[in-house]
Amino acid sequence: MDGGVMRAIYITGFMAAGKTSIGKELGIVLDLPVIDTDQYIEEKLSWDIPSIFERKGEVYFRDEEQAALLELPNENVIITTGGGIVLRKENRCFMKENGCVISLETSVNTIVNRLQNDLSRPLVTGKTRRELQQLFEQRQPYYHDADLIIDTEGKSIPRVASEIVGWIKTSGVVNTEY
Numbered sequence: 001m002d003g004g005v006m007r008a009i010y011i012t013g014f015m016a017a018g019k020t021s022i023g024k025e026l027g028i029v030l031d032l033p034v035i036d037t038d039q040y041i042e043e044k045l046s047w048d049i050p051s052i053f054e055r056k057g058e059v060y061f062r063d064e065e066q067a068a069l070l071e072l073p074n075e076n077v078i079i080t081t082g083g084g085i086v087l088r089k090e091n092r093c094f095m096k097e098n099g100c101v102i103s104l105e106t107s108v109n110t111i112v113n114r115l116q117n118d119l120s121r122p123l124v125t126g127k128t129r130r131e132l133q134q135l136f137e138q139r140q141p142y143y144h145d146a147d148l149i150i151d152t153e154g155k156s157i158p159r160v161a162s163e164i165v166g167w168i169k170t171s172g173v174v175n176t177e178y
Contacts, residue, residue, distance in 0.1 A: 008073070014143065017106050038082045041068055069091055100147040112129050
């Protein structure tokens with residue numbers, strides 16, 4: 001890799017773990033563009049995520065999510081992903097081969113609090129706390145298949161971004177000049 005080229009940083013984690021907020025902060029700190037896979041899919045299809053799920057179903061959405069990964073750049077970029085992108089092994093392998101994967105973790109309580117009254121997430125609407133916890137636990141092993149797992153519980157967005165930058169500088173996983 002050239003000195004000026006950096007592999008993609010993929011940010012994964014459960015719904016409402018802070019991927020978008022931390023990705024934006026990281027983009028500012030590292031001076032890199034940030035692309036959100038959900039937003040990319042919405043713009044590509046001209047539908048919001050709930051409409052895609054309602055009209056076409058989850059499998060169609062997961063296919064679009066996988067296509068987005070392949071279409072997006074994989075150098076000098078931060079990509080924030082939807083919470084379910086890790087469900088497909090091909091996606092997890094692609095992200096690890098083409099960049100570094102950073103998984104954000106927080107408690108189920110924090111996630112439940114953040115998701116209350118959020119109607120933009122079709123996999124949450126009408127779910128009980130127990131059902132959300134089951135979904136959370138079911139996905140944990142996939143999130144743990146990452147280069148860095150970072151606990152965000154009780155931490156500010158700048159602090160989490162700072163921890164990620166520190167890891168990037170010392171890990172050797174990403175070739176960077178920062």
